[in-house]
Structures are given as structure tokens and as C-alpha cells.
Amino acid sequence: MSDRDATDVDRVVVALDVGGTGMKCALVRPDGVAVRTERHPTDAARGPQAVIGTILDVALGLADKARADGLTPVAVGIAVPGVVDEARGVAVWSANVGFRDVPLRDLAVSRLGLPTALGHDVRVGGLAEARLGAGRGAGHVLFVAIGTGIAAAHVVDGVAAVGAHGAAGEIGHIMVRPDGPRCGCGRPGCLEAVASASAIGRRYAELAGGSTDGAVTAAEVAERAAVGEPLAGRVWQEAVEALADGLASGQALFDVATIVLGGGLAQAGGLLLNPLRAALHERMTFHREPRLVAAALGDEAGCLGAALLALDAMGVRDHQERR
Numbered sequence: 001m002s003d004r005d006a007t008d009v010d011r012v013v014v015a016l017d018v019g020g021t022g023m024k025c026a027l028v029r030p031d032g033v034a035v036r037t038e039r040h041p042t043d044a045a046r047g048p049q050a051v052i053g054t055i056l057d058v059a060l061g062l063a064d065k066a067r068a069d070g071l072t073p074v075a076v077g078i079a080v081p082g083v084v085d086e087a088r089g090v091a092v093w094s095a096n097v098g099f100r101d102v103p104l105r106d107l108a109v110s111r112l113g114l115p116t117a118l119g120h121d122v123r124v125g126g127l128a129e130a131r132l133g134a135g136r137g138a139g140h141v142l143f144v145a146i147g148t149g150i151a152a153a154h155v156v157d158g159v160a161a162v163g164a165h166g167a168a169g170e171i172g173h174i175m176v177r178p179d180g181p182r183c184g185c186g187r188p189g190c191l192e193a194v195a196s197a198s199a200i201g202r203r204y205a206e207l208a209g210g211s212t213d214g215a216v217t218a219a220e221v222a223e224r225a226a227v228g229e230p231l232a233g234r235v236w237q238e239a240v241e242a243l244a245d246g247l248a249s250g251q252a253l254f255d256v257a258t259i260v261l262g263g264g265l266a267q268a269g270g271l272l273l274n275p276l277r278a279a280l281h282e283r284m285t286f287h288r289e290p291r292l293v294a295a296a297l298g299d300e301a302g303c304l305g306a307a308l309l310a311l312d313a314m315g316v317r318d319h320q321e322r323r
Helices: 003-010 048-068 104-112 121-132 193-194 197-207 220-226 230-254 265-270 268-283 298-313
Strands: 013-016 023-027 034-041 072-078 084-085 090-094 101-102 116-120 140-146 150-156 260-261 289-293
Touching: 003 298, 013 048, 013 121, 013 298, 023 048, 023 298, 034 048, 034 230, 034 298, 048 101, 048 150, 048 298, 072 104, 072 121, 072 220, 072 298, 084 116, 090 193, 101 104, 101 140, 104 220, 104 268, 116 121, 116 298, 121 140, 121 150, 121 260, 121 298, 140 230, 140 265, 150 193, 150 230, 193 197, 197 230, 197 265, 220 230, 220 260, 220 265, 220 268, 260 265, 260 268, 268 289
Parallel strands: 013 072, 072 116, 140 260, 260 289
Antiparallel strands: 013 023, 023 034, 084 090, 090 101, 140 150
């Protein structure tokens, strides 16, 4: 074993994927393998300062555990939702955790004494899927996370586009149905308002004449559609057609080789992928049809991507493939 290999075995990145409810945390080697994983509550209701304190405490605790196990923490990678200015390391805005212009990178550097990278949760998830997961080897990948909302990451040769203002990838706010339901952003007919998991549940409840409080989940709609329930079939088909329109727009803009679907809705597997592939195929004219696949890394993607982002900031881009 070379000195370089021995160093890589010992080195780890402290990686955190922060959500409104919980945070997934890991110690990740430069080859993209997590050697320790943990989960901690975010408890965003306590307010942003308390959440910041928890993030820093958990990160420091992981670094200490790495050293206790004979490992060397070399960097910190943190992923958060919302609008993120990666260049400045600032969480500009996040409704889920209440952040407004939080200099999270500098706070982590001050607390842990390690180089730190801050990224957007969907972009780092896309980074991991493109380099370690379902999009590996494709070169041009569009990662689309479909859950409560819909967002995307465009990854080219292992680098995720950030945009001029840190807001690239908001595919959920492409207008697909001008006369559709009003989106949380204020406009009618956004993809997210029609085809997200929460939108599917609401639509089913509305057509069934019941409440719109999410009593029926998207997974239940998919299951009911699969066994032939007409109402569920209608709602599911509406969502598939809207998703196909959104993905066709994405393909026209980005011309990717592979589209990777992640998030909770992608867990429907063939119930989603099979009709969506057919609907997307119908929409292709002169554009090349992308390969459409389900994400491979599950809820590990955010931590792995946060680690990759931190390693990239240190200039480490080798050994980042699963063997």
C-alpha cells in the first residue's frame, strides 16, 4: 500500500445534510465511502440560532469521534435547503430551518478549525448521484428530487451549476399548467404545484370531495392507481404528464445524457418510471432522449455530496468512485 493510499484510508470529511426535521451525518472517506453515520433531530421550531448551535455541536462531535477512532478529519461539508451562496458560504434563505443570511461556513471554520464547504441540499445530492450513484459516468446529468417540492441539479463533468445568485435548478417552478393550482411561490401552475408528492395527495383529496390536508399520500395514490382505481389513475396520470412536460423542458435547456429521479416520489419505482419514460419519449422531437433512472444512493446522497463538495474545495477529486 502506498503512502497516498494509507493517507486516504485515514482521512475523513465530516458531512452533514440538514433538513427541517432531522440531519443526516457521516464521516466520509475521499473514495466516497461513509465509515460512520448518525442521525440527529434538527428541531427547527427552536429557532435558527438553536439549529446553528446543533449543527456545530454535531459536527464537532463527529470530528472528535473520528480522532478517537484513529481517523483524521480534514474538512467539513454541510448541506442545507433553500438559497445558498456557496462562494461566500452563506445560507441566504431557508424556510425549513429559518435561516436568513447565516455565515455557516465561517462559523464552522471558527468552531472546528477545519476547511468547510457549504452547499445546497439538492445540488449536493445531485453531485453524489452523478459521481457515485445512478448518473456515474454520464458526464451530463440532471438530478431531479421530487418530494414535498421539486428541485433539480444540473451536473456537468462532476460539477453542479450554482447559478449567478445561488438559485440554479428550480425546475419545480417551471410553469406547466397556466390554469393550474397556485404554487407556494405565488404563481399558478408550477410543476411543483401539480406533480410534487404533496400536490398529488391534495389533488386526490380535492377530486374525492374530501379535505386537502394531506390525508391521502402520493404513495397511496400510486398504489390505488396500480390496482385500477379510476380516480387515483386519473390523478397519477395528470402528475406523470406534468412531470414529463417539466423534464422535456429541462432536456431542451440542458441536453443531458441521464436524468436521475430522487426524492420520496421516486420510491414508486416502475409505477412512476415506466409511464414517465413513455410520456417523455412522446415529447422528444429533435432533442436526444435522456436515460431516465431512479436514484441509487437513497438518503445517503446528501451527506456524500456534502463531503464531495468539501473535498473539491480542497482540490481532491480522485478516488471518488465506488469500487
